[in-house]
Amino acid sequence: MKAFLPILTSTILAFSAATADAKDLIRVAGNFAIEHSSSLAMGVFKTELEKLSNGEIEVNIFPAQQLGGAAENVQAVKLGAIELMWVGTAYLTRTVPELEVIGLPFQFETREEAFSIVDGPVGAALDGKMAAEGMTSMGYMELGFRQLTNNVKPIKEIEDIAGLKIRLQPNETHLATFRKLGANPVAMDVKELYSAMEQGVIDGQENPFAIINVAGYPEVQKYVSNTGHFFDFISVVANEKWFSGLDAAKQKMITDAMHTAVSFQRELAAKQDAEALDKLTAAGMTYTAVSPELAAKLRELTSSVAVETKSRLDAELVTLLDAETAK
Incomplete structure (x- = not known):
């Protein structure tokens, strides 16, 4: 991990220099394959946010472990080396053990039951636990039945x-x-x-x-x-210090764009799983x-x-x- 972080930092600095004229740059890392529904959803997030911001916010997506594995992405977001990630929720349980409460064996019969829990009071309580660890929860996608x-x-x-x-x-x-x-x-x-x-x-x-x-x-x-x-989830997580430092208008644009992306992913995930x-x-x-x-x-x-x-x-x-x- 110590060897990885300098490499990650230098990679990010290189991309930052290449886009120095952008008013705002959001880097989003994930370990899922490019063809996976969650990676495609991040493309939707990019399109939606750049449209909502009239190009004032630029989004760079790094799927398929381009910025390291899942555990490395978690550390990078916690440290603020990158702004956002999408990651299997299980990778966050070492930092936020309470997330294990939505990963119990044979807990859910259907995906609808699973999402009713994370979209309700339980999900809100878990979001609070993540915030205490320096991470802002942006929503839950479907990883699915394992x-x-x-x-x-x-x-x-x-x-x-x-x-x-x-x-x-x-x-x-x-x-x-x-x-x-x-x-x-x-x-x-x-x-x-x-x-x-x-x-x-x-x-x-x-x-x-x-x-x-x-x-x-x-x-x-x-x-x-x-x-x-x-039944497993994908957590979309932002660095809390970065996100809270944005003005209210930009926060809303980001959350609105992510809501669109998460909805897209859940629908596509069910289709991909069936096939x-x-x-x-x-x-x-x-x-x-x-x-x-x-x-x-x-x-x-x-x-x-x-x-x-x-x-x-x-x-x-x-x-x-x-x-x-x-x-």
Whole structure:
């Protein structure tokens, strides 16, 4: 990380010099593939904001790990080296552990349920937790229901998961879930994932179908199942000091443009997810649907994880979550 930051700084300075005549410059970093719905949504953000500001604000988008991996982007935004990022919410849980409350196993049945939580009082409370860490939440996009892939065997029963070395995001709740399933979970930044699978360092990973597709994982993975064990979000986050330092008119333009982008992404994400499984099987992956019996076993084995996670988080937030979920 120490070696990365000077490189990031010099890269940003070079871009800043090239656009010195711009009245305002916003640099936005992400680790998702260019074809992913979230990266396309950032293109919408750029177009909308530059239009709303009559060209007075220029937006430079850096997708596909151009400014480092997810963990590096989080640090860069916290430090103010870049203004904005879009990142899997799990990468923020080491900084804001309360975000784990929206990443519990088998928490949501539908994407509509998931967004009703982050768009309501729970999301507002989490935004406050992020602000206390120097980050302004700009909205939640869909990452989606996470599905399991591996290179060893099709997942037909719970015993097939036992012993598999599975890459997960750096999220304690996620790691605990796979330990309960008997797997050997490994926290790893996404920038290392493809090569780790290609070299056999790990057996598999878990991601939404659309991510598995656009990231090229069928090239290095054989089996895929619709485990749907977590519904995951993408957080759009700004450096709080930078954003609060803008005048009210510019803040509104940015939030309005981001609202348009997030709405666009959620709609496109649902479409991409629906189409992705066919693309995975067409690319050569073997699909094994999770049986009702296996689904019930997965829920049973991981039921204690939610209880354990909630016990170490803000009690007031947990009470709010339970109340909103009950609705």
